[in-house]
Amino acid sequence: MDYKNVIKQYESEMIEGLQELVRIKSVEDIATATKEMPYGVGPYKCLEYTLNLCESLGMKTVNLDGHVGWAEVGSGEEMIAVLTHLDVVPEGDVKTWSVPPYDAIIKDGKMIGRGTSDNKSPAIASIYALKSMMDMNVKFNKRIRLIFGTNEETGFGCMKHYVKRAELPTVGFTPDASFPIIHGEKGILQLEFKSRLDLGDLNVKSFEGGVATNSVPDKCEIVIQGKFNSFVDKVKEIIDTHNFDAIIEVSDVCKIITFGESSHGSTPEEGVNAISKMFKLFAECEISSNLVNDYNSKIAECTNGELMGSDLSDEFGSLTMNVGTLELVDQEIVFGIDVRYPISKSLEQVIEKIKEGLSRSVISVDEKFHKEPIYYEKTDQLVTKLLNAYREVTNDYESEPFTIGGGSYARAMPNLIAFGACFIEDGFCAHQPNEFIYIKRLVEQAEIYCNALENLLEG
Template structure:
């Protein structure tokens, strides 16, 4: 294997970026223009996650073929592009794993979410940060090695899935048909490297809301997004009366049936509730406390929302916990009351040493106390790599050296494709040492006005190129990730 000095490698990367930055941005914009919010899972369909996700995968195939990669489609779940000239047969591969599906756009945007643009060094649009620009960066890492004289001892590929946000059936399907990589890089988090991801439990609650004046209630779009707004329709209520009983932050409008009440919250990712404000919980609490709601079942349903989700850290559900991965979190991500029934989609992120069985018992008990039912659960167990693993240490040192930081490997509540890989980790492209330039609740993944700083991506690209070389060398020396 040809060796390059650090200076030579840096020069090669600089030249490559100068030649390809605009193309990378253009490719990312093309992907962002596609509304790839996943739809209801349709097993057996050629488009199991809907037309938008299928269109995003079609665009990914086009880009991969343009770069002369060996392309394999995985039944509408994802697509793999393999660097044809990399590695020797039978030695195994290094894999990048990213996703092209996005969460629903929600409300409060300052511009159309699927019309991307660059301003002040940031690329804006739904999916810019999570995860389309990073997916393009990984594609161009393969392009870099295809065009360079540096030959790898192991294969190199990129897998792009379309169900990361809502079940991760994409990577599970891939691994059911393809051997796992010797080591997987997941560019869907922060540097320096994530060594542990919390468990994720999704829980569906239901209950009857038959009598009373609560005609409808709606807040939130999905499990893992903190609701940005919530609206309720009440019958037989005079608008001026409602305005006197509610705080000024609540909007009261006349409706044919009575009044429509709306409140804004602060959106964000369910796994990172700091600075968020759940609008659905806020509205439920205000309606109960004001006395505007009539009917025992309606009061009970909204009290369930108010009291069980009053804290994003599980205290009100009896599942508060903290370990090396941080505090457990709980989110009422989508709350609907319609046609006499409550539906609540709950996201729980729990510690790497926390017992999921205990959590399930607490959730079922909470539902019973309020006349609700826990009707469905889906668990994704925690992911953990030892901090002193040779690969973790090497990649952590690489990221810190390139970024001029001195940060330890970290654990997080966010979950990525890495949790399904026998050997892999979430590794950038974002930075934890730089504060956001956007107002609270804006500019991040799962938030309105989503954006990613382009300079961050160029730094990450350099790190990813060197990471491939580092992993390739460790594997050639006989190192095996633990």
């Protein structure tokens, strides 16, 4: 069927709906969490708005304990699922944004705001794709369920709850990656590197950097008290003579801020790590510290684990490592580490390599979170049906399925695959300042998902 004209009629509603979602700051907030709102007020409000929208469009809806919700049409034993998430990562330093991150401002054909790309526009596109199919009187001989999660960015708690309490789909996809289609995702391993606070003679009052383990930090800040005059002189000299992207403020304390460039934690090579820059600054200042020495010799600005001997790779890609966060806890420095490892490697191999690489350092390693890699053959029926849906709309017969380091809801349940919604030629802006989506893409996404659902209904 030709869905484009029907979808086009909803374009203004899609834009308004996306703006409403973006204006809800749906970052996990444990401080406001309750039994009814397990991830805080923002994610819950986003879920509530989305389910109300779906209900107004004639879909049956369920809110499952505030963790997750869904909208459904059709009948039959089999169920096709589309999984999107409504939570977002923090906006980071608002000074790095050209517009307020939650105002959903439209400029030069783009809507700019946190969550526009990851993952609120695909949620809106899937809703109006299903509504357009309803308008076209498609025969739903299987159920189609749009599942909306609220804890994708910080642990998949929403989908763990769904799997325990609700029906698993027969097949489905998650529009939380890129077109044309993702047939494999690297393993995800989140660690904590820990070390006793040791910065030589410096008396540290506070030390922090980054906002999320799976984002490259664009800012790191340390506050020093006590005697620091000679240290200040060295820092000022380095900033002035080395064109170092940092600032220093001196009063009764000394505050130093290093700046980087944010990117998604699965592609740390595309960013500039502000935490690593801080430790580079310490080294330039010749601070006598085992921690500083070990950090710069084992981690530094290396994003593939090579310095610690953990640079694993296979035909689908290489290991990546991101130092996403730093915090000072009871005189101990805790680094939040995000590792994406090759599909053919095991968790045990990866951890062994990392621990071996740090065994003679002052840095200890604790495992916090893990997700196994997933992989589908390019000839798999699910891959070919969705790829054909993309090609029917875009006429792009050259792009092929590929693998990524990112992690999606495709790992949450069997028989799911990541399919869109980003177009590679638009660039990858998730987790970055000035995250955006081109307005024209909303209709295109929805049209692709109409074709995809139609193909799955026929299977």
